[in-house]
Amino acid sequence: MVLCWIALPVFALLGIFSAKYRRLTKESLDCMFRTVTLRKCRSGLDERIKGDVTGKLMRFSPGLAKGFFRYYKIIAWIILIIFIWSAYASALGMYNYYKHGNCNGVEGGFCILPGGNDYDTKALALEYGLDEKELADCLEKNRYLGKEECLNYCLGI
Amino acid sequence: MIFDKKLDAGRIRRDFPTLGKMIYADSACMSLKPRQVIEKMNEYYYNYPACAGRSAHRYGRKLEEEIARARKEIAVFIGAKEKEIIFTKNATEALNLAANGLRLKRGDEVIITDKEHSSNIIPWLKLKKEIGIKVVICNTGTSGIDLEELRSLINNRTKLISAVHVSNLDGMENDISGIVKIARKKGVRVMIDACQSAPHKTIDVKKIDCDFLAFSGHKMLGPTGTGVLYGKLKELEKLGMFIVGGETVLDATYEDYKPEEIPARFEAGLQNYSGIIGLGEACRYLKKVGMKNIEKHEKKLGDILRDGLRDVKGVEIIGSNSGVFNFNIKGMTHHEVAKILDSGYGIMVRSGRHCVHEWYNDHKIEGSVRASFYLYNTEEEAERFVSAVKEIARIGN
Ligand SMILES: Cc1ncc(COP(=O)(O)O)c(C=O)c1O
Numbered sequence: 001m002v003l004c005w006i007a008l009p010v011f012a013l014l015g016i017f018s019a020k021y022r023r024l025t026k027e028s029l030d031c032m033f034r035t036v037t038l039r040k041c042r043s044g045l046d047e048r049i050k051g052d053v054t055g056k057l058m059r060f061s062p063g064l065a066k067g068f069f070r071y072y073k074i075i076a077w078i079i080l081i082i083f084i085w086s087a088y089a090s091a092l093g094m095y096n097y098y099k100h101g102n103c104n105g106v107e108g109g110f111c112i113l114p115g116g117n118d119y120d121t122k123a124l125a126l127e128y129g130l131d132e133k134e135l136a137d138c139l140e141k142n143r144y145l146g147k148e149e150c151l152n153y154c155l156g157i
Numbered sequence: 158m159i160f161d162k163k164l165d166a167g168r169i170r171r172d173f174p175t176l177g178k179m180i181y182a183d184s185a186c187m188s189l190k191p192r193q194v195i196e197k198m199n200e201y202y203y204n205y206p207a208c209a210g211r212s213a214h215r216y217g218r219k220l221e222e223e224i225a226r227a228r229k230e231i232a233v234f235i236g237a238k239e240k241e242i243i244f245t246k247n248a249t250e251a252l253n254l255a256a257n258g259l260r261l262k263r264g265d266e267v268i269i270t271d272k273e274h275s276s277n278i279i280p281w282l283k284l285k286k287e288i289g290i291k292v293v294i295c296n297t298g299t300s301g302i303d304l305e306e307l308r309s310l311i312n313n314r315t316k317l318i319s320a321v322h323v324s325n326l327d328g329m330e331n332d333i334s335g336i337v338k339i340a341r342k343k344g345v346r347v348m349i350d351a352c353q354s355a356p357h358k359t360i361d362v363k364k365i366d367c368d369f370l371a372f373s374g375h376k377m378l379g380p381t382g383t384g385v386l387y388g389k390l391k392e393l394e395k396l397g398m399f400i401v402g403g404e405t406v407l408d409a410t411y412e413d414y415k416p417e418e419i420p421a422r423f424e425a426g427l428q429n430y431s432g433i434i435g436l437g438e439a440c441r442y443l444k445k446v447g448m449k450n451i452e453k454h455e456k457k458l459g460d461i462l463r464d465g466l467r468d469v470k471g472v473e474i475i476g477s478n479s480g481v482f483n484f485n486i487k488g489m490t491h492h493e494v495a496k497i498l499d500s501g502y503g504i505m506v507r508s509g510r511h512c513v514h515e516w517y518n519d520h521k522i523e524g525s526v527r528a529s530f531y532l533y534n535t536e537e538e539a540e541r542f543v544s545a546v547k548e549i550a551r552i553g554n
Pocket residue numbers: 185186246247248249250274276277321323324325350352353372373374384512
């Protein structure tokens with residue numbers, strides 16, 4: 001069941017802190033293996049999650065609950081795809097951050113992670129014939145000037 | 158009787174500390190416990206937490222008195238003599254004690270019904286595997302055991318009829334007086350599984366005239382880990398010992414032992430003393446409320462459930478009698494329905510096969526949802542259950 005696939009990493013993470021979630025992680029793992037081998041999930045975890053969510057929605061809106069219950073497979077697939085996509089994007093961001101000092105790689109742009117600046121200093125230094133470290137220091141020191149002015153100043157434009 | 162004509166569930170509810178806004182509808186599995194029972198159990202741990210039977214000191218003597226009092230209370234509750242009451246840890250142990258003590262031989266036959274709890278089928282199937290007894294199944298419809306069929310199944314190898322009184326699956330009641338009447342004519346013993354009847358209706362073993370009767374304490378407001386096997390004295394004298402050891406012998410040498418008196422010879426080792434005392438208190442409580450009142454009250458709740466859900470689209474009723482309602486909702490699994498009832502409506506029910514696997518397999522039903530109401534449930538709760546199931550049925554259909 002797709003629900004178990006989504007539940008697995010969530011429970012695995014929570015399982016670091018609580019034995020209850022470690023048990024649920026085991027259940028979702030078992031469920032996942034059974035799904036992969038085209039067998040029915042035997043722990044009933046998927047049914048429990050589905051029932052639990054439907055019940056909770058029922059308190060607010062029976063229509064919403066009905067919608068979830070009917071289309072939970074599609075909803076679960078969408079969540080799974082978003083989940084995989086965001087995991088991929090995060091991994092890529094981490095790689096870029098490690099490699100280029102910015103989540104977005106060579107192009108630069110907004111990055112939530114601290115420490116790095118918005119530019120690929122290596123590429124800029126190469127292009128303008130400057131020392132990479134000096135350029136990075138300059139950009140860091142003169143952040144207060146604002147993005148564009150700081151860049152112009154450090155590149156000597 | 159506290160409540161003479163009409164059971165006042167509202168007043169009763171004050172005795173049950175866990176009751177609140179949630180609806181507890183799983184009493185066929187485990188009943189809630191009133192404060193009186195909990196306090197009685199604590200009394201043992203606070204005031205005389207000793208051994209019964211072997212210690213002559215004041216704690217031991219006090220406990221001995223309390224155990225005797227509980228045994229008497231329970232005996233009176235089912236119309237038996239004190240010596241005929243054997244304490245076990247649950248009904249399963251009680252049924253196993255009888256099954257193993259009857260000293261059945263290869264070829265002997267035991268008749269059971271098609272709606273037995275695992276506890277009254279697996280012990281017999283085990284004996285079938287181990288010593289080659291024959292287990293014969295008698296059908297029950299929606300209205301109980303088919304007595305004609307039962308009569309036709311008895312032969313000179315039949316040693317016992319072991320039947321459930323009230324089914325935990327759907328609350329269906331077997332005509333146990335009819336069973337005993339037929340059995341007596343053919344010289345066959347009868348054992349009754351009264352797990353679902355002792356908590357809900359008057360049981361009088363003298364009137365029923367059965368040879369053995371088993372029930373659990375935890376389904377009748379008593380503590381967990383308590384059960385009872387009633388046996389007619391003359392049957393208990395013939396019954397072999399099952400679990401043996403401390404407290405089951407009067408004396409022993411390296412070669413032999415002399416069994417204790419009845420019932421001590423069947424109660425091996427230190428017992429669940431607080432549980433036994435608590436069970437005595439539970440019987441006292443039920444007696445005060447009045448079994449007739451309880452029966453009437455549950456019938457009324459059952460009527461609300463049946464009338465409310467009989468013709469609801471998508472609701473498939475598997476069986477419903479008294480306060481038990483067993484059903485499925487089209488387009489949903491039983492576990493899903495149970496979860497929705499819990500998380501959406503605060504209603505606790507049981508889903509699955511209710512330990513009657515053979516019946517579900519035979520009827521090719523995966524499982525079902527069972528709601529079981531008891532003396533502390535109110536008519537308003539039954540109505541809330543009905544409207545919740547109606548709403549859920551609309552989701553599935
Ligand atoms: C009809 C019936 N028989 C036997 C049992 C087993 O009882 P215990 O749990 O006390 O062993 C049950 C319990 O649900 C039951 O409902």
